[in-house]
Amino acid sequence: MLDEKTxxxxxxxxxxxxESLGLHPGHVHFELVSSSAIQLLASHGGLPVRYSHxxxxxxxxxxxTAFDFRLTQIYELVINNVPAYAFIDETVSPAxxxxxLAHVIAHADFFRHHRAFQHLPTDMLARASLHRRQMAQFRRxxxxxxxxxLIDAAHILADFSGESLSETTIGERPDxxxxxxxxxxxxxxxxxxxxxAMVWExxxxxxxxxxxxxxNEGYATFFHTRLLRKVETTAxxxxxxxxxxxxxxxxxxxxxxxxxxxxxxYQEAFLDGGLDAVYQARDVYDDVGLIRAYLADELMERAxxxxxxxxxxxxxxxxxxxxxxxxxxxxxxxxxGLPRLVVxxxxxxxxxxxxxxxxxxxxxxxLPFALKSVxxxxxxxxxxxxxxxxxxxxxxxxxxxxxxxxxx
Amino acid sequence: MSDNTYSVARSLLAxxxxxxxxxxxxxxxxKEAIRQHLADMVTDEKIxxxxxxxxxxxxxxxxxxxxxxxxxxxxxNVGHAxxxxxxxxxxxxxxxxxxxxxxxxxQPGLDMEETEVSLEEIQxxxxxxxxxxxxxxxxxxxxxGRDFDPVSIGRHGILSQWDRRRTLKAALLRQASxxxxxxxxxxxxxxxxxxxxPVHDDxxxxxxxxxxxxxxxMGSFEKYLAKSFFYWTAEFxxxxxxxxxxxxLAHDVRAREVDEEAFFHRGASGGTVSSSVYRLGLEIVExxxxxxxxxxxxxxxxDGGNLTSDNALAxxxxxxxxxxxxxxxxxxxxxxxxxxxxxxxxxxxxxxxxVVILRxxxxxxxxxxxxxxxxxxxxxx
Numbered sequence: 001m002l003d004e005k006t007x008x009x010x011x012x013x014x015x016x017x018x019e020s021l022g023l024h025p026g027h028v029h030f031e032l033v034s035s036s037a038i039q040l041l042a043s044h045g046g047l048p049v050r051y052s053h054x055x056x057x058x059x060x061x062x063x064x065t066a067f068d069f070r071l072t073q074i075y076e077l078v079i080n081n082v083p084a085y086a087f088i089d090e091t092v093s094p095a096x097x098x099x100x101l102a103h104v105i106a107h108a109d110f111f112r113h114h115r116a117f118q119h120l121p122t123d124m125l126a127r128a129s130l131h132r133r134q135m136a137q138f139r140r141x142x143x144x145x146x147x148x149x150l151i152d153a154a155h156i157l158a159d160f161s162g163e164s165l166s167e168t169t170i171g172e173r174p175d176x177x178x179x180x181x182x183x184x185x186x187x188x189x190x191x192x193x194x195x196x197a198m199v200w201e202x203x204x205x206x207x208x209x210x211x212x213x214x215x216n217e218g219y220a221t222f223f224h225t226r227l228l229r230k231v232e233t234t235a236x237x238x239x240x241x242x243x244x245x246x247x248x249x250x251x252x253x254x255x256x257x258x259x260x261x262x263x264x265x266y267q268e269a270f271l272d273g274g275l276d277a278v279y280q281a282r283d284v285y286d287d288v289g290l291i292r293a294y295l296a297d298e299l300m301e302r303a304x305x306x307x308x309x310x311x312x313x314x315x316x317x318x319x320x321x322x323x324x325x326x327x328x329x330x331x332x333x334x335x336x337g338l339p340r341l342v343v344x345x346x347x348x349x350x351x352x353x354x355x356x357x358x359x360x361x362x363x364x365x366x367l368p369f370a371l372k373s374v375x376x377x378x379x380x381x382x383x384x385x386x387x388x389x390x391x392x393x394x395x396x397x398x399x400x401x402x403x404x405x406x407x408x
Numbered sequence: 409m410s411d412n413t414y415s416v417a418r419s420l421l422a423x424x425x426x427x428x429x430x431x432x433x434x435x436x437x438x439k440e441a442i443r444q445h446l447a448d449m450v451t452d453e454k455i456x457x458x459x460x461x462x463x464x465x466x467x468x469x470x471x472x473x474x475x476x477x478x479x480x481x482x483x484x485n486v487g488h489a490x491x492x493x494x495x496x497x498x499x500x501x502x503x504x505x506x507x508x509x510x511x512x513x514x515q516p517g518l519d520m521e522e523t524e525v526s527l528e529e530i531q532x533x534x535x536x537x538x539x540x541x542x543x544x545x546x547x548x549x550x551x552x553g554r555d556f557d558p559v560s561i562g563r564h565g566i567l568s569q570w571d572r573r574r575t576l577k578a579a580l581l582r583q584a585s586x587x588x589x590x591x592x593x594x595x596x597x598x599x600x601x602x603x604x605x606p607v608h609d610d611x612x613x614x615x616x617x618x619x620x621x622x623x624x625x626m627g628s629f630e631k632y633l634a635k636s637f638f639y640w641t642a643e644f645x646x647x648x649x650x651x652x653x654x655x656x657l658a659h660d661v662r663a664r665e666v667d668e669e670a671f672f673h674r675g676a677s678g679g680t681v682s683s684s685v686y687r688l689g690l691e692i693v694e695x696x697x698x699x700x701x702x703x704x705x706x707x708x709x710x711d712g713g714n715l716t717s718d719n720a721l722a723x724x725x726x727x728x729x730x731x732x733x734x735x736x737x738x739x740x741x742x743x744x745x746x747x748x749x750x751x752x753x754x755x756x757x758x759x760x761x762x763v764v765i766l767r768x769x770x771x772x773x774x775x776x777x778x779x780x781x782x783x784x785x786x787x788x789x
Contacts, residue, residue, distance in 0.1 A: 033417045040421060048420040054437055055473055057430030087417055148433075156475055254487035261488075306489035317489035329486040339478055361479045369474035385476075 002032055002090045002097055010098050017230045018105045022275060023223065025108035027083035030101075032090040038074050039063050041087055046206060047079070047128045051135035051198065053151050076100050080209070082122035084108040095240035098231070099224050106223035110216050113283055116208035119167035124205055131198045138191055150195050153377040156370045157181065158203040160341045165208055165286065170200055174342040177353060178203065184346060187380040196378070210336040214287040218262010221248065222270070222278070225263070254308035254315040256332075264303050268294040287333040295329070297322040305329065331358065341385070350375075350382030350399070357388040364389065367396060368403040376400035439533070534773070535644050538780035540652070540705065542734050545612040547701050565601025574600035614703040615653040616645060617689050617733075620671065621710035623660040623680040630741040634709035635672055636772045637739065641707070642668070644780070655692060659685035661715075665692070681718045682710060682751065686725035693732050704733040707779070712740040712749030723754040730760045737762045737779045 007030060018025070033041070041048040043060035050056065066072045075092060079085040086104045088097065111117050121127055139147045162168050162176035171179035182188075182196035209216070228241055249260040269281045272294070281290060295303075305325050306317030320328075340356040355362060367385070375383040375398045382399035386408075395406045561574060579598040583589050618638050626634070638656075645652050656671035657663055660678030663685035689706055697704055706729060714722055730736040738755045740748060742765055748756075755761045764775045 029416060031415060031417055037417055037421060040427060041417060043427070048417075052430055054430055054433040057427070057432070057434035060427065060431060061434065085416055152473075155473065159475065251488040253489055254485070256485070256487045304489045305486055307484040308487045309484050315487075317487075318484065325486055328484065332485055337478070339476060341476065361482055363477045363479040365479075366474045366477060370476050373474065 002088075002092060002094065004032060006094055007032060007088070007097065007101075010094060010101055013231055014098060014101050014227055015105065017227055018102065018109075018223070021223075021226065021230070022279065023105060023109040024112065025084065025105045026112050028086050028105065028108045029083045030086050030088065030104075033087045035067070035073070035089055035091055038077055038087050038089050039067050042074050042077050046209065047124065047202065049125065049129045049132055050202065051128075051132045051151070052139075053148065053155075055155065076104050078104055078107040078111070079125060080111040080117060080120070080205075081125045084111060085125070093240060095233075095237040096244050098233070098237065099228060099241040099244055102224035102227040102231075103220045105227075106220040107216065109223075110212075110219050110282060113279075114208070114212065114215075115284055116165040116212065116286065120205055120208070128202065131202070134198065135195065138195060142191065147195065149373075149377050150192055151199065153373040154178065154196050154199040156374055157378070158199055159336075159338050161200050161203040161207065163335060163340070165211065168204070170197060174344075175340065177341055177343055180343045180346075181351070181374075181378050185351075185379050188378070192378075207336075208286075211286040211288075211333075214258040214262040214265070214333065215282070215285055215290050216262070217258045218264075218266050218290070219278075219282055221245075221259045221263040222266035251304060253317065256305075256329075261303060261305075262290070264299060265290050265294045268296070268299055288330050291326065291330055291333070295326055300325060331360075344386065350384060350397070351379050353383070353385045355385055355387035361389050362387055364396075364405075368398060371396070371398035372400060372403070374398075534640070534776075535647055537782060538644055538648070538776060539782060540614060540645075540649060540703070541780065542703075543612055543614065544703055544734070547613045547703055560603045560605065561600050562603045563597070563599060563601070565603060569602040569604065571600045571602050612703065613701050614649065614705065615655060615697050616641070617655045617657060617692065617704065617706040618642075618671070619657045619659065619663075619685045619689060619706065619708040621660075621680055621682070621685075621708075622658045622674050622677075623711075623713070624677045625680060625713040626711050626741075627743065629743045630711045633741050633766050633769070633772060634739070636769075637709060637766075637775055638707075639672065640772065640776060641780075644776070653697075657685050657688055657692075659688070663688040680710065680714050681722075682708070682714045683718050683722040683725045686722065686729050690725065690729050690732065693729075699732060705735050705737075706733050707737040707739065709739040709741065710751075712742070712752060714749060714751050716750075719750050719754070722751055723758075726751075726755060726761070727758050730758060735762060735779070736760060737764070739764050739766055739775055741766045743767075 011030065040060065043063050044050045044056050045059065063072070063074075067074075073089070075089050075096070077087045079087075084107075086108065088100055088104070092100060135147060135151075157178040160175065160177035161179060162173055164173065164175075168176065168179075170176070171181075171183035174180075178196060178200050182193050182200055185193075188196075225245065228238075233241070249257065249263060251257060251260065266278055266281065269277045273280075281293065285293060300322045307320050307325060307328060308315040308317060339360070339362060340358070342354050342356060344352040344354045346352065362385075371383050371385065375381065380400070382397050384395060384397040387394050387396065393408045395408045397404045397406075561571060575594070575598050578600055579594050582595070582598060583593070618641070620634050620638065622631075642654060645654065654668070656666050656668055658666050658671060658674055659681070661681045661684065665688065666674070685708065693699075693704055708726075726736070726738070738752065738761055740752050740763070745767075748765060752763055752765070755763050762779055764771075764778050766772065766775055
C-alpha cells in the first residue's frame with residue numbers, strides 16, 4: 001500500500017519534468033484514499049458533495065457492485081476546483097502511481113487552460129456543499145416529497161441547460177430549457193426556482209466536461225506517455241507502467257475508448273506542429289473540434305474505428321467510408337450525444353419546445369414519462385415537443401395526466 | 409491517511425450519513441415498486457414450483473430515470489473494431505462489455521430495470537398485511553396465541569427487565585476474582601437483563617379448512633387459481649401462525665379429506681356436489697374441533713358449476729357451516745365473463761359468508777387481502 005512519503009518522492013520525480021515540458025497545472029492537492037473511499041467520492045457524478053437525491057444512491061450502488069465484482073477500478077479522481085483535488089487509490093503500486101500522477105497533472109493542466117473551463121466558479125466544491133445545505137433546508141421546510149419530485153423533473157431538463165461553452169446567464173438563450181423554466185414557469189414558488197437554479201448551476205459546471213471527454217482523457221494519456229519517457233525509471237517500473245498503459249488504451253469492441261482515440265489525436269497534433277500545436281489544441285478544441293482538426297482518413301484506419309449497432313447481442317463492425325464514420329463520430333459526440341432542444345414559445349397554452357431534428361429519432365418509450373414529470377412538477381401545464389419520427393412531423397404533448405401524440 | 413494530518417477526503421466523506429440516506433431512499437423506492445407489482449409476482453407460476461430458496465428477477469419500472477434521449481435501437485455508433493493492423497476483422501465480443509454499466513439485455517421499449525428479490529422478501533411484503541380475522545384469543549388450544557416467557561438472561565436489554573439480583577451477583581463474582589479491586593464498584597459488564605422469548609401457548613386455537621372443487625368442470629386455469637390461493641394461504645399461515653392446523657378437503661360429487669400433497673397434485677373428474685364438502689366440513693368441526701376451543705376458518709373454491717338439484721341443500725349446509733365458523737369464504741373462479749352462479753347469489757345474502765369472484769391471476773392477491781386483510785370492511789358483506 002502506498003504511503004504519503006512514497007507519493008511525495010514520486011511527485012518529486014515527475015512534477016519538475018512536467019513543468020519543463022510546459023505544463024502548468026497550478027496548485028494540486030494530492031491525497032491517497034482507500035478503494036472504497038474513492039468509489040464513494042466518485043459516486044456523485046464528479047462532485048463528492050452534492051445535494052441529496054436517490055439517483056446518487058443508485059449510481060453509488062452500481063459503482064459498488066462493479067467494484068465488488070472487480071469489473072472496474074477507479075485509479076484517480078480529479079476535481080476541477082482551485083486548488084484542484086486529486087484523489088488516488090492507495091492500493092496501486094508505486095510504479096503505477098508514477099503514471100497516474102503524470103496523468104493527473106495533465107488533467108489539472110487541461111482544466112486550467114481549456115477555454116471552456118475559464119468562466120466556471122473556482123470554488124465549485126464549496127458551492128456544491130452550499131447547495132446541499134440549502135436543499136436540506138428546503139426538505140425541512142417543504143417536505144421530502146416536494147423536493148425529491150422537483151429534482152426528479154429538474155434532472156430531466158438538466159441535459160438542456162445551454163449548449164454554449166462560454167459563460168451564459170440563466171434562461172437567456174433558447175437552448176437553455178432548464179434556465180428558461182426556472183425563470184419563466186408560471187406557477188413556481190421562489191424556493192422552487194432556487195432549486196432549479198442550483199441544478200442548473202451544477203449542470204453548467206459539468207457541461208464542459210461532458211464535451212471534452214475524448215480531449216481531456218486523450219491529453220492526459222498523451223502526456224503521461226511523454227512524461228514517463230523523460231522520467232528515469234527502472235526496468236520493473238517501465239514494465240509495470242507499460243502494462244497499465246496498455247490496459248488503459250486497449251480496444252474493447254464495440255466501445256469507443258476515449259483514452260485511445262484522444263491519445264491518437266494529440267499525437268497527430270504533435271506530429272503536425274510539436275508541443276505548441278498540442279497546447280493550442282488543448283486550449284480551444286472540444287471533442288468535436290479535435291476530431292475535425294486531426295482525424296484524417298489514414299488515422300481512422302489506424303484507430304480501427306467502425307460502425308456498430310450497439311443494441312445487438314454480438315455487434316459486428318460494419319465497413320463504411322472514412323468520411324461516413326467521421327460524420328457519425330462527430331454526431332455521436334456533438335452535444336455529448338444528446339438531442340438538441342430549444343424553447344419555441346410559452347404562453348397560456350403551455351410550454352412549446354422544438355427538437356432540432358438531425359435524422360435521429362427521439363426515444364418515444366421514455367419521452368411520455370419525461371414530459372409528464374416536467375409538465376406535472378415544473379410547468380404545471382401542458383408541455384409540447386415538436387419533433388420528427390421516421391421523418392414524419394410529430395407533435396407530442398403531456399399535460400401531467402394525458403399523453404397526446406399527433407402527426408402534423 | 410494518517411490520523412494527524414488534514415484529509416480532504418475524510419472531511420468530504422464526513423457526509424457519509426447523507427450517502428446512507430440516499431442509498432436507503434433508493435432501496436425504499438425499489439421496495440415500493442416491488443409492492444406495486446406484488447399482484448403479478450405472487451401469481452407467478454415459477455413461484456408455485458419453487459423450492460423456497462430461489463431469488464427472482466423482478467422488473468421494476470419506477471426506478472428508471474426517464475430522459476429525453478435518442479432512440480438507441482435505430483442508430484449505429486462509432487466504436488473501436490480491432491487493434492491496428494487487423495483492420496476489418498470482427499473482435500470477439502468482450503466478456504467485460506458492461507464495464508461502463510451498459511447492459512444490452514433489456515428489450516427495446518420496455519423501460520425496466522431488474523432487481524433481485526428473494527422469495528422471503530416477497531413473502532414478507534405480502535404477509536405483513538395479512539392476519540387471521542376476528543381471532544378470539546381465549547380459545548384454549550395450540551394455535552395463534554403468543555406469550556412471553558423470561559427464559560434467558562443476557563447482558564443487554566431494556567431497563568424494565570433489569571435483573572438486580574443477578575447483576576449484583578455478577579459484580580460480586582468479578583470482585584471476588586480480583587481482590588485488589590474496590591468493593592461495590594458496578595461495571596457495565598455486570599449488568600444482567602431478563603430476555604423475553606416468545607413462546608406459543610395454548611391460546612387462540614385455530615384451524616383452517618381448505619375445500620377445493622376437483623370436479624371435471626374445473627379446467628386447468630380454475631385449478632391453477634384455486635391451488636395458488638391455497639398455496640399462498642398455507643405459506644402465510646405457516647409463517648405467521650405456525651401452530652394453526654390445516655385440513656384439506658377435496659370434492660367432486662363426494663368429499664374426502666386428503667393430505668396436503670394429494671390436495672395440491674390431484675387430478676380432476678366427476679360432477680360437482682358442493683353440499684357434500686360442507687357436510688364433511690361440518691362433521692370434522694363437530695368431531696374434532698369443538699367450538700369452545702377453536703377459531704375455525706373455512707374456504708371453498710369452485711367454478712360455481714354446482715349440480716342444480718344440489719343448490720338448495722348446498723346453501724342450507726353452507727349456512728349451517730357458517731354459523732359454526734369464524735369466517736366462511738366462498739370463492740368462485742370464472743375464466744370467462746358470466747353471471748355468478750345461484751350458489752354465489754345465495755351466499756351473498758347470508759351474513760358471515762365472504763364471497764369473491766376470481767377472473768384472472770391478479771385476483772388471487774385480491775382475494776387474499778379480501779379474506780385476511782386488515783380492516784377489510786367488506787369481508788362480511
